[in-house]
Amino acid sequence: MIDTVTGPAPLPFAVQLKAMIDVEGRYQPKLGGLRLIESAQDNGLRMTTRLREMEVKDLLSLTRFFGFSSETFSLAISLLDRFLSAMKIQPKHLSCVGLCCFYIAIKSSEEERNVPLANDLIRISQNRFTVSDMMRMEKIIMEKLYWKVKAPTALRFLRLFHRHVQEQLDAESKKILSLERLEAQLKACHCSFVFTKIKPSLLAMALLCxxxxxxxxxxxxxxxxxxxxxxxxxxxxxxxxLVCVRELVGKCLDEYATTKCFKPNGQRLRWVISGRTARQLKHSYYKITHLPTIPESAN
Structure with a gap:
């Protein structure tokens, strides 16, 4: 049975915060595993930070293509980082691992009617493994993560903190902190390996600051x-x-804003999809950016 953490309910802020803080450490990637990835040479034989970041960006593109929620993306990255820090996988298996983590997140966060067929997901992501490969990998991932899926992600902390802050501000001050912009900034941070070693609550706090x-x-x-x-x-x-992580956030967002991927060429997708999937997708999904633009500040 999948172990889940109950989502934020209409409870006092202090109660919600304590519930999330108490379990936060259980869902952190293993520091030793992250250090091995960080120290690995980019020779195609071992997992590296570059490969991890490329996989996350691919999952972000898929998230936008399907119109999935920010919760789905953040949970997928949480699952991916936890698994990569616990298992020494070969680069050739990364795409299967990433897509399986994404699919687990989809099934955990999205409405059942919006969950695509595994075969369609494989085709759209342009991978060559089979549904059977995905099923086997998904079982391995769930077992290694002890069936603990619904982690208290940085997104959940960010939304909880934002709501708490807004409740204490006047109407004009509330306009300063845009949740849409903050969530977009968090997605950019998820694309950077450096934040895998930072607690979600600290990252959320640093983004707000x-x-x-x-x-x-x-x-x-x-x-x-x-x-x-x-x-x-x-x-x-x-x-x-807090100052250290806030500076890392600033550096990450500067790099994200200046990357070549920030100004996409609008190339049309050439992915093979079923008629059923094509009918479900909005026309806008056929032209996506690799990395989305962070909304401008309200000011």
């Missing part, structure tokens, strides 16, 4: 900063740790 810092409205930003400072104390996050 970075976004508040980027605004140029002292009156409203001061109010937000005060609320964020109180939240930082509740989370028992050290100033040095």
């Amino acid at each position: 970075f976004e508040a810092q980027e605004q140029h409205d002292p009156e409203h930003v001061d109010k937000i900063s005060e609320v964020l400072k109180n939240l930082q104390q509740q989370l028992n996050i050290k100033d040095g740790d």
Whole structure:
């Protein structure tokens, strides 16, 4: 039976926060495994940070192609990083592992009517393995992760923190922090290996602080900063740790904004899909960017 963490319910913020913090560590990738990936040479024989980042970007493109939720993407990355940190896989198996983690996330987060057939998912992602290969790999992944799927991801923390902050602000100050923009920034961070070693709660907090810092409205930003400072104390996050991760967020977003993938050529997809899948897809999905644009600030 799949072990799940109950999603945020209409409970007091402190109760929701404690429930997520208490289990956060159980869903963290293994640091030793991440270090092995980080130190591996890019010779095609071992998993590397570059290969992991390329796979995440492919999953982001698939997420946009199908119109899946941010929850699906974030959960897929959580599953992928946990598995990669626990198992030494060969690069040739990465696409199967990535797609299986994605499919597990889809089945866990999306409505049943929106879940594609495994065969269609394989064709659209242009992979050459079979549905049987996927089924075997999915079983391996679930067993290695002890059937624990619904992790308290950085996205869940981000939404919880954002809602908590907004409740304490006036109407004008609430306009400063756009959840849509914050979620887009988080997706960009997911594409960078450096954030695999950072706790989801700390990453979510750093994103909020970075976004508040980027605004140029002292009156409203001061109010937000005060609320964020109180939240930082509740989370028992050290100033040095928060500053370090906030700087990593800024560097990541700068690199993301200047990458060649940021200005796509709009090339049409040439993927083979079934008639059933084609009828379900919106026309806009036939022309996607490899990496999406982060929305401009409200200001």
